[in-house]
Amino acid sequence: MRRVLWVPAFCLFAVQAHAAGPADNVLARGARDGTAPAWAVTVATPKGWTRDCCTYARAIGVDAVLYQGEWSGKPQRVMVLNVTPRKLPTLTAEVQADRKRYLQHDPAGKVSGIAVRNQAMPCQASVYRGSDHVDDVVVFCDPGQASGIRLSWSMAFDDADPTRRGLLDDFMRVVVTARWAPDAGASPRHGS
Template identity: 70%
Template sequence: MPRMRVMLALLLFAGTVAAAPPADDVLARGARDGAVPAWTIAVATPPGWTRDCCTYARAIGVDAVLYRGEWTGKPQRVMVLNVWPRKLPTMAAELQADHKRYLQLDPAGKVSGFAVRHRSMICEATVYQGSDHIDDVLVFCDPGKDSGIRLSWSMTVDANDPQRRALLDDFMRVVVATRYAPARPAGARGG
């Protein structure tokens, strides 16, 4: 079963990747929103990928996207970052709600999950194997209660995509290297 081998490869990869060294690679920003403090999400872009927070990402209603080559408008091979105010009490509740939505849309789909080792956030991955032979990998992360947010990275990949392994490797590198930080107020200086 090729999909199971990919799942095992993701599991092994998620447990062995070291986080990238800190850098100022801010990809997305959020302004203070009520009790939720302003925030930044930073990550280095893998070679060959294009960062976008403000053109295509805004057009499809997400915080940021990373894609290879030209923008096609199709979801395949696009890493998508979503950040939202924490609403459900636990990340497990977020995952359960997402699994339920997925299975309502594709009752014949398969759902499997695994923990992702991240240096500073709790992260859980889900692999949705669609009955249409299009799979979605989704990783929810919780930067902590004080952040007031949760975030996710997702990517859609055709089950028979010849570049699947390389795409998923890049995806997991991005996930484990993602850094949340509270944003500094305007005019604040580092010290």
């Protein structure tokens, strides 16, 4: 189950996406899969965060992670990128299915939606407040029908984490600067 923290939307999402700049670079790559072209995802990485596509990310079965300090093996305070084939017809359907799964797993959990302003692709976010005092923010982004994929970003927090505001600000900086592009040079392995 994902974990997320409830935070008022006005304090998290003042950051807007900007055009990719020199500090932006590839976080993960994927090979062509059926009709979906090979892809690359670039992000602006906040200062102090470590990017990983191939060691810890591969070990936990995701496309990429960003974390501060040493890798702890715990899901809290780790930004996670998953790139999955498009299964549902719309981004809204993807978000609704995720919310349904969450509430089936944690019927006492609370869910709210928040705005995300990624200017390169539509994104929708959910904040999950778990009955076990671990909260999650989950963002789905749709790079378009031709991509054949959807991106999901997530980050979990202990609900009493005193640094969650700063962590969430960093998380949203990554999400709103994320860019998808076809990648003619991608190999079957993810790169960074």
